[in-house]
Amino acid sequence: MTPRFTFPQAALALAIALFLLVFLLVPVATVLYVAFTNSDGSLTLAHLRSFFQLTLMREALYNSLYVGGMSVLASSVLALPLAYFTARFRFRGALLIQTLGVLPLIMPPFVGAAAMQLLFGRSGSLNLILGDWFGLNLPIMEGLNAVIFVEALHYFPFILLNLTVALNNIDSAMEESAQNLGASGLRLFRRIVFPLALPGYMAGAALVFLKVFDDVATPLVLNVTDILAAQAYYRITSIGIDDPIGYVASVIMVVASMAALAGSTWVMRGKDYATLQRGGSALATRRLGPWQGLFAYGWIALVLLLVLSPHIGLVLLSFSRLWSFTVIPESYTLANYAAVFRDSPFMLWNSLVYCGIAAVLDVAIGTAIAYLMQRTRLPGRRLLDLVASGAVAVPGIVLGIGYLRTFRGFNLPFTELPFVSFWLIIAFAFTVRRLPYALRSCVAALQQVHISMEEAAENLGASNRRTIFRIVVPLMAGGMLAGFVTSFLTAAVEISATLMLVSATSDAPASYGIYLYMQSIVGRGPGAALGVITVLLVGLGTYASHRIMRARSLRFETLQALK
Amino acid sequence: MAKVKIEFRDIALAFGKTKVLRDISLAIEPGEFFALLGPSGSGKSTLLRVIAGFARPQTGSVLLDGKDISAVPPWKRDIGMVFQNYALWPHMSVHANVAFGLEERRLPRAAIERKVAAALEMVGLAELAARRPSQLSGGQQQRVALARTIAIEPKVLLLDEPLSNLDAKLRVHMRAELLALQRKLGVTTIFVTHDQEEALSISDRVAVLDAGVIQQVGTPMELFDQPANRFIANFVGTINLYAGTLTAGADATLFESAELGTIALPGKPRAPGAAEIAFRPHVVALSAAGAPVEPDLVRLEGRVAAREFLGEFIRYTVRSGAADIVSDQAHFTGAPSFAPGEDVQLLIQPRQIRVLAR
Numbered sequence: 001m002t003p004r005f006t007f008p009q010a011a012l013a014l015a016i017a018l019f020l021l022v023f024l025l026v027p028v029a030t031v032l033y034v035a036f037t038n039s040d041g042s043l044t045l046a047h048l049r050s051f052f053q054l055t056l057m058r059e060a061l062y063n064s065l066y067v068g069g070m071s072v073l074a075s076s077v078l079a080l081p082l083a084y085f086t087a088r089f090r091f092r093g094a095l096l097i098q099t100l101g102v103l104p105l106i107m108p109p110f111v112g113a114a115a116m117q118l119l120f121g122r123s124g125s126l127n128l129i130l131g132d133w134f135g136l137n138l139p140i141m142e143g144l145n146a147v148i149f150v151e152a153l154h155y156f157p158f159i160l161l162n163l164t165v166a167l168n169n170i171d172s173a174m175e176e177s178a179q180n181l182g183a184s185g186l187r188l189f190r191r192i193v194f195p196l197a198l199p200g201y202m203a204g205a206a207l208v209f210l211k212v213f214d215d216v217a218t219p220l221v222l223n224v225t226d227i228l229a230a231q232a233y234y235r236i237t238s239i240g241i242d243d244p245i246g247y248v249a250s251v252i253m254v255v256a257s258m259a260a261l262a263g264s265t266w267v268m269r270g271k272d273y274a275t276l277q278r279g280g281s282a283l284a285t286r287r288l289g290p291w292q293g294l295f296a297y298g299w300i301a302l303v304l305l306l307v308l309s310p311h312i313g314l315v316l317l318s319f320s321r322l323w324s325f326t327v328i329p330e331s332y333t334l335a336n337y338a339a340v341f342r343d344s345p346f347m348l349w350n351s352l353v354y355c356g357i358a359a360v361l362d363v364a365i366g367t368a369i370a371y372l373m374q375r376t377r378l379p380g381r382r383l384l385d386l387v388a389s390g391a392v393a394v395p396g397i398v399l400g401i402g403y404l405r406t407f408r409g410f411n412l413p414f415t416e417l418p419f420v421s422f423w424l425i426i427a428f429a430f431t432v433r434r435l436p437y438a439l440r441s442c443v444a445a446l447q448q449v450h451i452s453m454e455e456a457a458e459n460l461g462a463s464n465r466r467t468i469f470r471i472v473v474p475l476m477a478g479g480m481l482a483g484f485v486t487s488f489l490t491a492a493v494e495i496s497a498t499l500m501l502v503s504a505t506s507d508a509p510a511s512y513g514i515y516l517y518m519q520s521i522v523g524r525g526p527g528a529a530l531g532v533i534t535v536l537l538v539g540l541g542t543y544a545s546h547r548i549m550r551a552r553s554l555r556f557e558t559l560q561a562l563k
Numbered sequence: 564m565a566k567v568k569i570e571f572r573d574i575a576l577a578f579g580k581t582k583v584l585r586d587i588s589l590a591i592e593p594g595e596f597f598a599l600l601g602p603s604g605s606g607k608s609t610l611l612r613v614i615a616g617f618a619r620p621q622t623g624s625v626l627l628d629g630k631d632i633s634a635v636p637p638w639k640r641d642i643g644m645v646f647q648n649y650a651l652w653p654h655m656s657v658h659a660n661v662a663f664g665l666e667e668r669r670l671p672r673a674a675i676e677r678k679v680a681a682a683l684e685m686v687g688l689a690e691l692a693a694r695r696p697s698q699l700s701g702g703q704q705q706r707v708a709l710a711r712t713i714a715i716e717p718k719v720l721l722l723d724e725p726l727s728n729l730d731a732k733l734r735v736h737m738r739a740e741l742l743a744l745q746r747k748l749g750v751t752t753i754f755v756t757h758d759q760e761e762a763l764s765i766s767d768r769v770a771v772l773d774a775g776v777i778q779q780v781g782t783p784m785e786l787f788d789q790p791a792n793r794f795i796a797n798f799v800g801t802i803n804l805y806a807g808t809l810t811a812g813a814d815a816t817l818f819e820s821a822e823l824g825t826i827a828l829p830g831k832p833r834a835p836g837a838a839e840i841a842f843r844p845h846v847v848a849l850s851a852a853g854a855p856v857e858p859d860l861v862r863l864e865g866r867v868a869a870r871e872f873l874g875e876f877i878r879y880t881v882r883s884g885a886a887d888i889v890s891d892q893a894h895f896t897g898a899p900s901f902a903p904g905e906d907v908q909l910l911i912q913p914r915q916i917r918v919l920a921r
Contacts, residue, residue, distance in 0.1 A: 173650035176617055176637070177708075181664030181715060184638040191663075195654040 005378040006464070012368050013378055019365070020387050024432050027402025028254065028394055034405060035247035047244035051252075056226060057245065061252060064213060064228040067147050068260075071212040072159075072205050074152035078303055079160040079204070083197075084189070085296050087167035089288050096300055101157040101164075103307050106538045108493040108511070109154040110217035111531040112310025114518050116150050117141055117222065118323055119313045125327040146222045151212045153306055158211070159204035166200025167193070198267070206264035210257050214395040217495040221518050228253055229397050233499060236401050241408065250398040257393040314535070318528035336525035337533075344513050344530060348537070350423070351492050351509040358430035359488035362438035363480050365431075370442040371472070375451075385439070392436040399429055400500025421503035429501055430491040437490065438483035445479020446472070478549060485545040489538050510534045566593030567628050567718045567751050574613060574623035576606075576775075583609050584620065585775045591753060591768075596745050598762035599755045601772035602798070607755045608647075610772070611721050614753065615644045627718060638667070643717030647724040649708040651696035657683070657707050658692040664715040682714035685744065702733050709741075713748065720745070722754035726761060738765050759799050763787065771795055792919060796841045803888050804841045809833055809918070822886035829859045830913035839919040846915040847890035849879060851899075852906035861911040863888070867901050881909060 005013075038044050051057050086094050119125045121141040130136040140149055170193065178192045194201075216229035225234065228249050235246030288296055318336050320329030369388055372381045403425060410419040419425065449472060457467045473480075495511045502508045508516070510530060517527025574587040584606045591597045599607040612618035614625055616637035624633045632640060651660055661682055665675040683689045686706035696704055705725065712720065725741065726734045742765045745752045756762050762769050763783035770780045771794075779791040790796035796804055807820025815827040818840055828840075856862055865883030876891045877900060888909060892898070901907055 171648065171650065173646040173648055174652060176615075177644070177646055177650040177711075178652075178663065179617075179637040180615055180640075180642070180644045181711070182638045182667035183663070184636065187667075188638075192652060196652070198654070 005372075005376045008465075009372060009376055009378055013372055013381065013384060016365055016368060016384060016388075017380075020384070020432075023403075023428050024387065024391055024394070024399075027399060027406045030406045031247050031250045031254075031398060031402045034244060035251045047248050051245055051248040054245070057231060057249065060226050060228045060231045060249070063144060063226055064253075065256065067144055067151070067219075067227060068209045068213045068256075070144075070148045071151040071155065072208050074148055075156035075159050075208050076201075076205065078152065078156040078306075079163060081296075081299050082160055082303065083163040083167060085300070086164055087193075089292070089296065096304070097160070100300070100304055100307055101160045102542065103157075103311070104154040105157050106489070106493075106542055107154070107310065107314075107531075107535045108217075108495060109150045109215065109310075110221045110495060110518070111493075111511075111514055111535065112154075112314050113146075113150050113218050113221040114524050115313025115317045115528065116310050117146070118317065119309050120149070121146075123324070128327050141222070143224060144227075147212075147219050147224050147227070150218055150222070150310070151215065152208075153310065155208045155211050158207040159201060162200040162204035162207075163197055164200075166197035170196050202264040202267055206260050209260045210392065213253065213257060213260070214397070214496055216397050216499060217515050221515070229395065229496070232397050232401065236404070236500070241404055246401065247405075250395075250401055253395045253398055254393060257395060261393055311535070314528050314531050317524060318532045320525060333525075336529040339526040340529045340533065343526070344510075346506065347508055347510045347513040347530070348533070350507065351511070351534070354423070354427040354430055354509055355488045355491040357424075357427040358434060358491045359438070359484045361427075361431040362435050362487040363442065363484045365435060366439040366442035366483050367446075367473075367476065367480060369439055370446040370476075371468070373443065374446050375454075385443075388439050389436045391432050394433075396429070396433055396494065396496025396498075397500060399432065400497040403429065403497075403501060420501070421507075423507040426498060426501050426507065426509065429497040430487075430494055433494060433497060434487040434491050438487045441479045441483035441486065442476065445476040445482075448479070449475045481545065482549060485541065485549075489541055492534065492538055565718075566749055568593045568626075569614065569719060569751060569753070570626040570629075571610075571613075572624050572626065574610070574620045574625070576609060576613065576618060576620040583775050584613070587623070587775075587777060589770060589777060589780065591751060593751055594749050595751055595767045596742060596765065597751075597753045598766035598769040599753060599772060600759060600762040600769050600798075601757065603757055605772040606775040607757075607772045608723055611644070611723055611753065611755050614719065615642055615721055616640050641715070641717055642719045642721060643712035643715060644721040645705075645708045645712050645723065645725055647727060649696075649704045649728075651704055651707055651711075653696055655695075656692065657688065657694050657696065657699070660696065660707060661692075661711045661714050664711065668715065678714050678716075682710040685713065685747075686710045701729055702737065705729065705737065709744070713744075713750075717750065720748075720750045720752040722752065724755055724757070726756070727758075734761070741765065763799070771798060773798070789917065790841065790919070793839060796917075796919065801844055801889060802841050803844065803847070803886075804839060805886065806837075806839045809835045809838050811835055822884055823863070824884050826861060826863065828861060828913050828916060833918055841917045841919055842911055842915055844878065844889040844891040845876070845893075846911055847888060848910040849881070849890055849892055849901060849907050850910065851901075852908055854908070856908070856910060859913065861913055861916065863909040863911075865907060865909060867903050867905045867907055869903060870901070879907075881907060883909065 035047055036043055036045070038046070082097050082100070086097050117124060120138075121127070122137060122139070124141065126140075127137045130138065139145060174196060175188065175193060178188050183191060214229065216233050219225065219227050219230050220233075224230070232246050232249040232253065235243050235249065239246070316329055317323060319332045319334070321331040321333040321335070323329035365388065369381075369384050372378050373385055404420055407419045407425070411417060412419055412422055453475065454467050454471055457471045458464070462470060492509075493511055494509075495515055498509060498512050499515065502512050505516075511534070514527050514531045514534065517523035517530060569591040571587050571589045574584055575582070576584040587610060599610060601607045609618050613620055616632075616635065620633075624631045626632070652663075655663070658679060661679045662675050665678055670678070679692070680689065683692055686709055688703060688706050688710065691699065691703065691707075696707065699707065705728070709725075722741070726737055729737060738761060741754075754766070763786070766783065768780060768782055769786055771778045771786065773794050779786060779795045781789075786795060786799050790799060790802075793804065796802045805818075805820045805822055807818055807823070809828075810817045810819065811832060812827060815829040816833045816835075817825055818828055818838075819825045820840075850856075852864065863883045865881040865888065867879055868882045868887065869880040871878045872894070874894070876893050879890045879892065879901065881888045881890055890909060892900070894900075
């Protein structure tokens with residue numbers, strides 16, 4: 001009988017466990033501990049009570065939940081028709097919708113937020129035009145509306161992409177049998193098609209909620225401070241690292257995130273969808289009728305315009321000398337770019353280094369956990385997976401606060417430098433935050449590798465280690481690359497944990513630089529310029545990796561066809 | 564339940580350049596249990612989908628009791644279909660699945676409950692109404708799919724490879740149940756299968772399709788005994804088949820072929836010309852070489868090349884001239900058997916030899 005695991009496997013698992021313990025579990029536990037203990041270490045609910053006694057905090061909690069919920073709703077309104085069009089109709093807009101789906105993802109909401117203010121604000125382009133023509137002024141960018149509008153516009157693709165995949169996986173027989181029994185049209189969609197795609201929708205909706213709940217930079221750029229993430233940030237940065245209210249706010253954020261995740265799984269409880277949807281062809285697509293065509297293209301055009309508006313606004317802003325109370329900037333300049341190239345190229349370099357480290361670590365840890373999960377019977381392997389995936393429910397701001405508190409007092413070995421101001425800690429925060437995504441890619445990639453391929457190699461004389469490096473890793477390479485790219489690109493736009501952890505401007509990554517610039521009116525030009533450069537680089541990276549992965553998957557498909 | 568007649572008139576259907584159905588004309592009688600049999604890609608499932616309204620033929624029409632339904636959308640046809648993979652909706656309980664079609668028909672709640680109970684009763688699953696489809700075995704899922712379809716009391720029942728996802732034992736059991744159910748309901752039923760044993764064992768009549776064309780329509784016995792062409796002869800059962808020419812001899816018709824040489828076919832004279840002769844393995848009797856022979860039998864000499872023991876019978880391959888003739892000999896305790904290499908003679912009654920036009 002084969003052993004349950006080998007010594008190197010156990011050592012690897014231990015190393016990963018140690019990393020997760022130090023950089024995820026202990027910091028979160030520290031936050032929890034501080035929130036519920038007195039200074040002498042005794043348990044107390046006093047901090048929790050005083051949190052709820054503060055009107056501002058109660059409002060902040062309510063506002064955060066409201067913004068999260070409304071963002072999910074607004075995202076659904078944007079995404080549902082688009083997903084329905086792609087799944088149901090054969091038309092040229094499908095490619096457009098796909099593009100639409102990625103565009104907002106390459107730019108984090110806080111980058112475009114200032115530009116959105118100039119386009120949709122009280123004295124922004126849209127309202128200037130509406131005011132001239134109809135005497136109207138739409139309060140799109142007022143208070144919480146602004147946050148909901150900007151967040152929904154950036155995060156609706158999570159719902160769109162998940163829902164589209166789910167719709168495409170539905171067997172056409174599911175729909176045909178309903179038609180055969182007398183259902184058609186919208187009723188058919190409501191009773192059969194949408195419920196079957198619900199797992200995909202729920203996954204996307206939960207993700208949108210988490211992202212919005214986690215986001216601290218967008219509200220701050222939009223001058224909204226009465227939400228939980230912003231309050232946690234202010235409490236710690238202005239009142240101090242010892243203020244317990246900031247920790248209570250953090251704990252509540254973690255609880256709400258976990259509740260959102262648990263809620264989305266709870267809705268799907270007891271519904272085993274996978275076993276019944278096998279083989280068969282996808283849903284039948286039809287040609288658009290003239291009215292349907294008008295509506296579909298109209299909706300796509302509207303969404304496209306909205307999706308592009310932060311990008312357009314950002315580009316305009318980056319070239320503007322002065323832009324206020326006009327539909328478009330009055331005069332243009334290259335000075336913003338000059339300022340960025342003079343002052344902050346090192347930030348791009350910092351981003352590259354931090355994200356590079358994070359992505360390499362993520363793929364290494366992700367591959368290792370995937371292997372331990374699927375190929376060994378090491379005790380505790382599921383716990384590793386659970387903890388690593390659980391990072392998704394820890395908001396960046398909470399992780400940042402946890403690091404500050406946990407590592408305070410520690411110095412870098414052989415130096416007087418505090419560990420928390422060491423730049424590597426930012427890279428580790430990125431690693432932990434993006435690990436869940438990389439891990440899923442690696443797990444999926446290893447699932448594609450049939451165990452018989454490894455057994456064949458071992459049968460021909462390759463040792464366990466040789467088999468991993470000659471067979472498993474090359475076959476997983478596509479998924480690992482996908483994991484690397486996702487980690488790298490999403491880390492490049494990370495801001496919540498970064499805000500807490502950057503202690504010297506010289507250590508700041510580009511996302512922090514953009515945020516810093518956006519704080520002042522005069523800084524908006526250069527901030528936009530840095531934003532444009534970052535978005536361009538991220539966009540190019542996404543495109544390049546997409547091309548590489550396409551080429552790879554084509555090669556593997558031919559291999560499959562030859563079998 | 565009123566029994567309905569189905570007619571196809573000149574149905575032709577192509578996907579792009581691939582012609583899937585060509586000039587299909589066929590009438591299915593009220594209350595008949597009718598099988599569409601053919602290899603995969605023969606167009607049989609497409610023909611079924613034409614009736615249900617999921618495939619649109621380019622030309623031709625489908626008539627129910629003389630009424631053209633070509634323009635009726637699938638959800639208004641009242642034609643029940645059981646899908647190959649059952650297509651049970653995983654987000655609904657068994658009860659909700661069965662009630663679905665009745666709800667779409669806006670029946671009062673009490674009537675729905677009554678009909679759901681009756682349909683589940685009929686397939687023997689009344690106790691499992693609260694379960695979800697994923698909690699059922701393959702055979703139970705199939706019954707739910709059936710109950711869901713018969714609950715709406717369709718004019719026609721369509722079954723797309725209904726038994727293909729079940730294991731061998733269950734398949735034999737379920738096909739008997741299907742037939743019993745159909746007889747009880749009396750509903751005109753068409754079922755698609757690629758399994759000839761399945762088609763022959765339970766259907767009243769069978770249409771065999773190949774390459775989008777109906778090759779032959781008939782009762783199972785007609786197909787087996789009088790195959791219309793080479794395809795049917797090969798597809799339905801096992802057969803020995805040789806091409807050659809027939810000429811009139813002195814007291815018998817002579818068949819000349821490369822494999823068998825010249826053999827005499829006594830009995831009633833057959834029309835001369837190019838032809839194929841075909842005979843089933845079980846009509847070929849074997850006896851030891853040199854044993855006395857009854858007159859008026861076709862007699863060939865050969866040597867046993869291989870034997871397979873199949874339980875009820877032994878299948879011999881006998882080399883005779885350049886032909887490998889298959890012969891099935893019933894097996895029972897004490898029955899004679901022949902070893903490979905043994906010389907034998909093969910004897911066939913002339914009327915068991917079928918002549919196919921070429």
